[in-house]
Every structure is written in C-alpha cells, then in structure tokens.
Amino acid sequence: MLILGIETSCDETAAAVVEETGDPARPWQLRSSVVASQVEIHREWGGIVPELSARQHIRDICGVVERALGDAGVRDYDAIAVTQGPGLVGSLLVGVSFAKSLAWSRRVPLVPVHHLAGHIESLALDHGEMPMPAVVLVVSGGHTSLYRVPVPGTYELLGRTRDDAAGEAYDKVAKLLGLGYPGGPVIDRRAERGNARAIPFPRTRLTHADRNAPHLPGRRDFSFSGLKTSVLRHVTLRREALGLGERAPLPDAEIDDICASFQRVVVETLVEGAFETARSEGARSVGIAGGVSANRRLRAEARARGDARGLPVFIPGVALSTDNAAMIAAAGLRRFRAGVTAGFDLSAKSNLRIDEVIA
Ligand code: KG4
Ligand code: ZN
DSSP states (O other), rough: OOEEEOOOOSEEEEEEEEOOOSSSTEEEEEEEEEEEOHHHHTTTTTTTTTHHHHHHHHHHHHHHHHHHHHTTOOOOOOOEEEEEEESHHEEEEEEHHHEEEEEEEEHHEEEEEEHHHHHHHHHHHHHHOOOOEEEEEEEEESSSEEEEESTTTOOEEEEEEESOHHHHHHHHHHHHHOOOSSSHHHHHHHHHHOOOOSSSSOOOOOSSSSSOOSSGGGGGOOOHHHHHHHHHHHHHHHHHHHTTTTOOOOOOOHHHHHHHHHHHHHHHHHHHHHHHHHHHOOOEEEEEESSGGHHHHHHHOOOHHHHHHHHOOEOOOOHHSSSSSSSHHHHHHHHHHTTTOOOOOOOOTTTTOTOOOOO
C-alpha cells in the first residue's frame, strides 16, 4: 500500500510518498519527500506572516505534489493523508482543500492527521517501532509537549510549555541578538564557538499545577519565557556597559557566549524533563522529535543520557525533524490501519487536540 502525505500547517509546503512494508518492526518505507520552504519570504519580516504563508502554499502545492509522485516513480496511490491541525488556519486550509479534491477525483480514502502525531511517527518511520511504553518529547517552533505512548498510535499528553515553545525561544533570542530568522540553526552554530558556562541564565522549574490545565501534572510542564527575559536583560545591560545603541550588535565573542549559555539551559531543561518523565512512567524508550530535535547539543546530550541509563533514544534524521510530509504520510498509514478516514466535509482546525476523534 502507498500513501501520499500532504503538509501545509506552517511555512513549509510538503508532499511525500510512503509505502507499507508488511514488517511489524519497521512498518514503513520512505519513497519520496519534497519540502518547499518559505523561509526566504518570511525572513524579511522577522517571522511568519500567516497571509503570505497561505498564498505561497497555493502557488507551491501542485508542483510539490507532482514532484513527490515523480520522485517516488508512482502515478497511483491508495490513500491521501493530510495535516488537519494544529497550525495556521489559512495555511492548513490549502492542504486540506487540495487533499479533499484529489481524494475525490482519484477516488481514494482521505486520512486526517494531527501535526504532532506526525512528528511522533517520524521516529518509527526513520528507525522502526520504539519499545513501548515510550515517552516522546515534541519540540518545535509552536510546541513543546511531552507524550506517553503506551502502544503505537496512542498519544497521551503529560505536559507542555506554559508559554513559549523551545523553538520560539530560539527564534526570539536570535532576533534580539540580530541573528535573523529562523533562530535555531544559527544559534546552534554560534553556540559551538561560545562558552556554555559564561552566563548563568536561570532554569525555570514548575512545581505548581497549571490553572488552565488542571488535568496536567504541573511538574512535567515547561516554561521558556523567563529564560528569554533574562537573555533580554543581559543584552540590554551589556549594551549599556559598552556604550552601544539600543539595537547595536554586541561583539561576536559575546554573542557566541550568549548563544552557548542560552542553549545549555534549553537543552538541560528538555533532556531533564524527558528523562525524569521516562523514569517516572517506566518508559522503555525515549523519543525526541520536531524542528528543535535537529539541534546538535540536544541530540548529543539526549544520546549520552540514554547510554548512561541503558535506555534507547530515538531522534529522527535532520530531514525528518523539521516539518515534512513523510511523517504525515506515516501517521496517516497508522490511522488508516486503525480505521480512521474522513468525509469531504473535513475542515482544517487550528487548535486541534491530539486525542480529538475526527468524523
Ligand atoms: O517542527 P518545525 O519545523 O516547525 C513547527 O512545527 O514549528 O520547527 C521549527 C523550529 C523553529 O523554531 C527553528 O528555530 C527550530 O525548529 N530549529 C532549531 C534547529 N533547527 C530548527 N532549533 C534549535 N536548533 C536547531 N538546529
Ligand atoms: Zn512541526
């Protein structure tokens, strides 16, 4: 069985073809994956402009889907998976409308997918099924969420960020330092040259329950806005001390140290959170997925911690960690096999919950 995946939730127009293998340990094989990034368009504005994003998806989607089918060398497929949410509603609508039209004209079933379920399934797509139960941390530009996965295809939310997502903190700190958008890759590079102990930025520990989410145990939540504020305070004080203007760049060596020290705190917080939760949940494996999982320090520290604990750690290759449609196709196959398909009244939902049942 072949499935075509379509993803347009944010600033990447993506399509991919994934094949079912019949091997329960390694259920899927990637046939093609095409991603058209809009980063160059949004860079000028210092962040994503939703209206520009939706319009660019419309321009790109036909070519991206044709290219994915061409790269896979297929003309026919047995189902279409599409990201239904969460994300920017105008952007999601392009993918959902396109997928519905295609499913209708090709007379194949349509499978709606939650974007974060896609990130979680990027792990099984890349490395085969994880030992269960698993604890998976999804860290992206819009989300920092911890899930318990008791059996493949079931995702239980254990904790999430109360404010900024980890990727968002990277993007905001990069903007503050004048490093441009997106912030993750450039901070990752600059951090390598800096001293990670140069500045003692604080780590936020949440011990209290979240008033807005009483069903979530507070100790598993994350918070990155305090860290972002301390970076801002540090940069302002340094500019004053050096007699620099309000937006003037700090010396390169200082920027490297700030990047390294900021990144150390983010990575410690994420790795601690994932492994503490894995221990308390009795997990047999740990997964880290989403755009921030491309971070080199995060990958290295998570692997080292896993080795020390004898716990297998799953992280997708870089191409599958940032937004792509291969993960949506894989999650779609999982759902299709669980009997989930959508009618043509399917609509995009910007705040879709992962456990929401879609008719
Ligand atoms: O998963 P993703 O591609 O899109 C969303 O679903 O949000 O994640 C994008 C985020 C951005 O905030 C970007 O700065 C961050 O992932 N990112 C990184 C790295 N590469 C991308 N963060 C840290 N280190 C990286 N190497
Ligand atoms: Zn994503």
